[in-house]
Amino acid sequence: MSGSLRTPLGRVRGHGSAKAGTGHFIAQRVTAIALLLLAPYLVVAAALTMPQGYEGAYGFIAQPWIAAPLLLAILVALYHMRIGMQVVIEDYIERPGTKAALLILNAFVAASFALAAGYAIIKLSLGA
Numbered sequence: 001m002s003g004s005l006r007t008p009l010g011r012v013r014g015h016g017s018a019k020a021g022t023g024h025f026i027a028q029r030v031t032a033i034a035l036l037l038l039a040p041y042l043v044v045a046a047a048l049t050m051p052q053g054y055e056g057a058y059g060f061i062a063q064p065w066i067a068a069p070l071l072l073a074i075l076v077a078l079y080h081m082r083i084g085m086q087v088v089i090e091d092y093i094e095r096p097g098t099k100a101a102l103l104i105l106n107a108f109v110a111a112s113f114a115l116a117a118g119y120a121i122i123k124l125s126l127g128a
Contacts, residue, residue: 041069078113
């Protein structure tokens with residue numbers, strides 16, 4: 001018996017540990033905890049202080065103690081989503097070209113949503 005812990009299939013295919021999973025694991029847990037703290041704060045603040053209608057929502061988001069956590073929550077949620085989708089794509093998509101295209105699309109979608117949300121919240125909070 002050889003001293004290797006790799007399975008025979010792993011030895012044949014030459015696939016081993018990617019040595020990158022721990023970073024994603026920790027990042028997902030940290031972002032999940034951040035969302036567990038930010039989401040209830042925003043929901044309770046909205047339930048207690050937001051008036052009805054468009055103007056009420058506009059005024060609610062324009063407050064700095066709401067705009068900053070809201071922007072942070074959206075950015076953290078998008079990063080959490082990007083990491084999760086990246087893991088799903090890497091694990092379940094076999095074809096290298098499709099995998100690469102989906103990973104690039106995943107990054108661009110998350111970045112474009114982050115830019116759009118950041119622009120909208122900053123514009124609303126500055127009253128422009």
